[in-house]
Amino acid sequence: MNPVKIVAIVLIVLGALGLVYGGFSYTRQTHETKLGPIELSVKDKQSVNVPVWAGVGVILIGGVLLFLGNKRS
Secondary structure (H helix, E strand, O other): OHHHHHHHHHHHHHHHHHHOOOEEEEEEEEEEEEEEEEEEEEEEEEEEOOOOOHHHHHHHHHHHHHHHHHHOO
């Protein structure tokens, strides 16, 4: 399997996941303070929304790459 086909399949899977889940969230540690034996930390939960057009676009790009990868081989 050539690298173009692998990239195409990965793009199709990522686009489908973007459409199904609509986004993802992650936790980011922003502040950490140590006051003697006391340690304080602040963690912010961030979320990233994936637009529908981006998911469809990534699927289409993956499909084109997969089609062109088959045609070149």
